[in-house]
Amino acid sequence: MTAIQKSKPANRPPRPRVLATYSIKGGVGKTATAVNLAYLAAAQQGARVLLWDLDPQAASTFYFRIKPKLKGGVRKLIAGGSKLRSRIRGTDYEGLDLLPADFSYRHFDLDLDDLGKPHKRLRKLIASLADDYDYILFDCAPSISIVSESVFRVVDTLIVPVIPTPLSVRTLKQLRRHLNKNGLSVPVLPFYCMVDRRKSLHRELLSQRSQADLEMLETVVPYSTWVERMGLERAPLAEFAHRTSAALAYRELWWEIWDRLQKS
Amino acid sequence: MQIYTLPAPNLDPLQEALGERYRFETGANTLERATLLDTFDGRLRSAALELRHSAQELQLLPGRDSAVAPRSAPCAQPPEFAEDLPVGPLRDLVEPLIEIRRLLPVITWQREVTSLRVLDRRRKTVVRGELARAQFGGHTSTYLEIRPVRGYDRALARVREALASLEASEAETTEGEALARATGHLWSYDNKLRLTLHPEMRADLAMRLIHLRLLDIAEANIPGLRRALDVEFLHDFRVALRKSRSGLSQVRRVFPEPAVQHFKEELRTLFRRTGRQRDLDVFLLSMPDYRGALPPEAARDLDPLQSYLERQQAAETKDLDRLFRSQRTRHTLTSWRDYLESEIPTRSLPTAAQRPIHEVARQSIHRIWNRVLRDGGRIGETTEDAAVHAVRVQIKKLRYLFEFFRSILPAEAKTAIRETKRLQENLGRFADYSVQQQQIRSLASDLASGDWSNAKTLLAMGQLLPQLEAGQQYERQRFHQTFGRFSSAANQKLMKGLLA
């Protein structure tokens, strides 16, 4: 018989929580999602957030008006932990910082491989930021590579945008199979995005979603020209279009993901 | 984050001093009412943090010596308890500090706010800030808050340089605290004694000081406990009372015997009359643990018990308010204070009254120390629980004496105090488990005789008993170990040296 234990007040969750937006496909909304979720985590909860741009195209970096420039390239960054902090740039928003990407990330795979123990290296870098951030969010480049393999091993959760088309759904299944096959137990949180309810295909796939064992999140992010405008405004949705359905959907998405994080 | 005070809310010189490279942009000008929140014992201020609610937002701001980054989150109402705080990192930081205490408004003041940012040539924000004209109680100040943006140190340095030309000075504290301080609204409650005695001081004088400090602590809690703001008010009140009772009986022949008897009885009555409320508080605080110890369905069966207790608690709060409004209670407290503040008689003094306090302290500690050693040593596997309880009471008295006389004991006393604390905590848990079992039994019969419950509730309560009993037995087993450390040869030798 065990004794009744006095509950400790507010056990602090492990920090930082590490997330990634990921998909094997490009152009599905990974970056749009990363930018908005990172912003919301900081704005809605007063969290300290680091958005880590892993894509040589540096789209996240662009959205925050930060120069896509990493002194010494990404190789230098991962070779010696002390460089990391000095490469981080604050965004225009309270609590949200960014680790910019530049073109050197196109060799990130090779760099990681050369230096050895890729995911351990990445984990060490994350640990060195534990005092600074509550969340670290990777914005991944599409493809399966040494980079994404390392990301799979260090994150608490993968956030996967899925456009409701048979092809996208197929890549989600592929991703799950791949993770399974390689013994990676990272939880996958997929959600539908760029949903256009005028399209019968979208409607059809969405209505099937309960039967299919895709385990999609509840939140659906609609297709919205406001999201496209983010590139012009160079700001997260909530900063210039916070009442739009897309902005509201991202907010719901953040809370739904946060809920899942609490349970994991 | 850095806060500067400015002589005037004029930023033109700053704009000028920044020069070509950076552009200065001010946002909208808004008026807001801000409220500074803290617990009665100022836990956030002690942690160098300011919790501020304004315009549907909650901000946690670091003081000058705090390493915490500022955080803000949407929050419609000023939060009262930890559970009202917005979920996430802000709550994770604040909750362990305030625990079960209520957040009270320290001051509410007017702010005229202009947000500002410094932009570089690419229109990237490189420094953020806020200019505020704050007004409270006839006091007006202008504050400039500067928030660095990571990785733009050069811009920050330029802004700092420019600030020098504004005759800006870095503020000692956060805005709310500065205003509250300037207008005399800052609380200074502390439930620790923190008294520095002179070892050669007359014993009766020293004890008067101690009792007065305890009385101050007790009285400071009365407004809060009458309104049941949170359960710590009553708890601190009762602990202060108990310490005084203990002082009256353990530090002997300092005050005339009739006075000692009289006030001991008075304080005891007041202590007893607040006991039922404290029991209810403790029980309700334990409810989440009880629920956690049961399977989910059984946990829900405790709901009627919870409502029953809450009803009782509400009634008890009213009684308590009445108790503190009564002539009798007021008389108890004022006559005790009058006694402690009265002139010290010069004749027919008790034998220890004029002896130096360090001697009297040593003697008192020695006596109770020996008693704990003797009675604790007699406890074996088969000794009745009552004997263990008796040792617990002695230990508590010993701890109070250590607290009273901390300032006149040598530094080496620390180890002995620590072992005493360990032992007291062990026995405290032992007693809690035992009290909780009694409470559950008596509540079960209360419930069964009313129309409050059903069989399920009683069964769920019954399921708790063996678990509490197991907890009590565990603590009892541990007693042998903690007592072993307490009575170790090294500790005894140390105490002998201290008390010689």
Ligand SMILES: Nc1ncnc2c1ncn2[C@@H]1O[C@H](COP(=O)(O)OP(=O)(O)O)[C@@H](O)[C@H]1O
């Ligand atoms: N919900 C949406 N509605 C409309 N356009 C979107 C939406 N999400 C993303 N986009 C647009 O689709 C394009 C690809 O999105 P992006 O987030 O860059 O994808 P990825 O990072 O997966 O390559 C961008 O032009 C973006 O503006």
Ligand SMILES: [Mg+2]
């Ligand atoms: Mg992208």
